[in-house]
Amino acid sequence: MNKEALNPRIVFGDALLEAGQKNDRVLAISTDSSGGSQLTAFKNAFPERHIEYGIMEQGAVGYAAGLATTGWVPFYAAIAPFVTGRPFEMLKDDLGYMKTNVKVVGRCSGVTYSDLGPTHHSIDDFAMLQTIPGMTILNPGDPVSIKKAVLAAADTYGPMYIRIGSPSMPVLYDESINFEIGKGIEMREGSDVTLIATGTMLAYAVEACEKLEAEGVSVQLIDMHTIKPLDTALISRCASKTGRIVTLEEHYINGGLGSAVARYCSETNPVPVKCLGVKDEWVGNGPYEPLLESCGLGLDQIVKDIAEFAK
Amino acid sequence: MSLTSAEELKLKKKALDLRTNVLRMMKASRAGHVGGAMSSAEILTVLYFHIMNVSPENFKDNNRDRFVLSAGHKCLILYAALAELGFIDYSVLDTYGSMGCLLPGHPNMKIPGVEANTGALGHGLSISGGMAQGLKLNGSDARVFTVMGDGELAEGSNWEAFAAAAHHRLDNLLAFIDWNGLQIGGKTADVMNYSPLTEKLEAFGWSVINIDGHDLNAIVDAVTTASETKGKPTAVIAKTIKSKGLSFAEGKAGYHYWKASDEEIAEAEANLEQQRTELTAMEGGAE
Numbered sequence: 001m002n003k004e005a006l007n008p009r010i011v012f013g014d015a016l017l018e019a020g021q022k023n024d025r026v027l028a029i030s031t032d033s034s035g036g037s038q039l040t041a042f043k044n045a046f047p048e049r050h051i052e053y054g055i056m057e058q059g060a061v062g063y064a065a066g067l068a069t070t071g072w073v074p075f076y077a078a079i080a081p082f083v084t085g086r087p088f089e090m091l092k093d094d095l096g097y098m099k100t101n102v103k104v105v106g107r108c109s110g111v112t113y114s115d116l117g118p119t120h121h122s123i124d125d126f127a128m129l130q131t132i133p134g135m136t137i138l139n140p141g142d143p144v145s146i147k148k149a150v151l152a153a154a155d156t157y158g159p160m161y162i163r164i165g166s167p168s169m170p171v172l173y174d175e176s177i178n179f180e181i182g183k184g185i186e187m188r189e190g191s192d193v194t195l196i197a198t199g200t201m202l203a204y205a206v207e208a209c210e211k212l213e214a215e216g217v218s219v220q221l222i223d224m225h226t227i228k229p230l231d232t233a234l235i236s237r238c239a240s241k242t243g244r245i246v247t248l249e250e251h252y253i254n255g256g257l258g259s260a261v262a263r264y265c266s267e268t269n270p271v272p273v274k275c276l277g278v279k280d281e282w283v284g285n286g287p288y289e290p291l292l293e294s295c296g297l298g299l300d301q302i303v304k305d306i307a308e309f310a311k
Numbered sequence: 312m313s314l315t316s317a318e319e320l321k322l323k324k325k326a327l328d329l330r331t332n333v334l335r336m337m338k339a340s341r342a343g344h345v346g347g348a349m350s351s352a353e354i355l356t357v358l359y360f361h362i363m364n365v366s367p368e369n370f371k372d373n374n375r376d377r378f379v380l381s382a383g384h385k386c387l388i389l390y391a392a393l394a395e396l397g398f399i400d401y402s403v404l405d406t407y408g409s410m411g412c413l414l415p416g417h418p419n420m421k422i423p424g425v426e427a428n429t430g431a432l433g434h435g436l437s438i439s440g441g442m443a444q445g446l447k448l449n450g451s452d453a454r455v456f457t458v459m460g461d462g463e464l465a466e467g468s469n470w471e472a473f474a475a476a477a478h479h480r481l482d483n484l485l486a487f488i489d490w491n492g493l494q495i496g497g498k499t500a501d502v503m504n505y506s507p508l509t510e511k512l513e514a515f516g517w518s519v520i521n522i523d524g525h526d527l528n529a530i531v532d533a534v535t536t537a538s539e540t541k542g543k544p545t546a547v548i549a550k551t552i553k554s555k556g557l558s559f560a561e562g563k564a565g566y567h568y569w570k571a572s573d574e575e576i577a578e579a580e581a582n583l584e585q586q587r588t589e590l591t592a593m594e595g596g597a598e
């Protein structure tokens with residue numbers, strides 16, 4: 001595995017520039033954080049296609065919806081909680097209900113803004129956005145798939161949410177990987193347990209699988225980069241094959257990927273499902289990795305939890 | 312340019328046709344947001360039947376003017392206009408309120424002629440602003456018209472939208488504020504006072520015109536002035552009477568949402584019939 005690590009925001013910015021080069025209807029929208037969202041390259045290349053609205057995260061979603069009705073393809077990027085929880089009703093009505101072709105990009109998601117505290121954490125966005133019919137939710141787990149997710153979003157009609165983190169992400173894929181919205185990727189074959197990981201947790205999952213293999217636990221690893229629509233066919237196959245599933249996400253267990261997987265399995269293919277994620281409590285503040293560890297999402301804890309569950 | 316007397320009479324009759332369509336839907340459902348529908352009848356009449364280049368034939372044309380009903384609960388008057396324009400069949404009006412009918416209590420884009428799904432307040436102006444901005448980016452000279460309620464102004468998202476429209480110099484955007492002074496909880500000034508509105512909107516960078524919202528000529532003139540105003544959006548504060556045209560309901564907050572009895576329906580029909588008789592007499596006089 002290539003362990004080169006890249007800044008996901010810069011990868012996003014470069015991908016949006018490429019999307020803008022390929023499609024002259026792509027717009028970049030910011031609410032006073034275009035630099036933080038790495039929109040500078042796009043702005044420089046296409047100044048007329050970048051729109052700044054200041055810090056009005058509710059109104060910006062409505063403006064994006066209106067722009068989309070006139071044939072534009074707006075990508076609205078800002079800090080994740082402020083493009084999800086803050087304007088939730090606009091996402092529901094102006095994007096979901098109206099089926100507008102707007103792409104919302106929540107960056108620095110999860111507990112990326114670890115020291116800034118819960119106002120800046122976004123560990124509830126899957127829970128909220130999964131309730132919107134027709135809303136696609138992408139949570140790519142490495143730089144290559146971030147780029148492919150952005151390009152796929154630009155080419156696919158409909159409202160979408162793309163979630164990216166901020167800390168450097170190891171490159172897990174090469175460019176030949178087939179990224180298809182709604183289709184999880186089998187990264188590793190295994191027989192004892194299936195680990196379904198998403199987004200920032202994917203790199204942890206890859207490492208966890210290696211450690212577990214050394215302990216004699218054979219793990220089937222799935223990159224579930226699309227939270228919605230969920231790749232239920234793949235989940236069914238894995239449930240039948242390994243008989244147990246662990247989910248891993250930088251999100252509340254309530255309403256997250258794990259909830260969706262467990263619900264699906266309970267209805268169609270009942271197997272034990274262990275959900276690893278943030279428990280129903282306020283996350284504190286501090287450096288990113290120790291904060292993840294405090295949520296039970298450090299590598300050693302993940303390995304321990306999976307090993308116990310797989311027994 | 313002001314209306315000729317013949318044009319004015321024609322539009323008065325059209326406004327009455329819209330009110331009659333509203334009553335037709337109320338007869339079918341016996342419940343609906345009639346107050347704000349009736350107060351904005353003249354505004355929609357002028358926009359749809361004198362100003363905008365919108366028709367069932369050109370509805371896919373990117374250069375059509377856009378209308379967004381930000382105060383989506385006024386939908387009865389929008390449906391009334393869409394029936395007159397031929398977007399929907401008159402018979403659809405008789406299904407209002409029935410299970411699964413085409414016309415919900417707030418408009419959506421499944422209905423031919425509707426540009427945006429509204430109902431939750433404080434969304435329409437942002438959507439309209441985005442439309443206006445998109446049309447400008449497209450190089451189109453089409454315009455975007457929206458109708459907001461005065462009670463709706465308390466939604467903070469509107470003020471984001473006002474600021475952004477001025478900042479981006481969206482002079483192809485015109486917002487009518489149907490200032491009927493009443494909302495579900497009583498007088499707007501008592502529930503949450505947004506006066507003085509003219510000064511507020513001017514401070515936000517808008518051109519502001521105050522009119523009598525039932526005066527057809529004043530509405531036409533306001534749109535003309537807005538068209539000539541460059542570099543900034545225009546707000547028209549249209550002073551109106553809630554439930555205008557229904558004598559028993561005019562100016563009463565209780566008719567924001569009307570649950571109609573048989574007696575009230577009969578009285579409303581008599582009211583509108585009387586108005587039609589008066590207009591017919593005027594027509595005879597004009598001849």
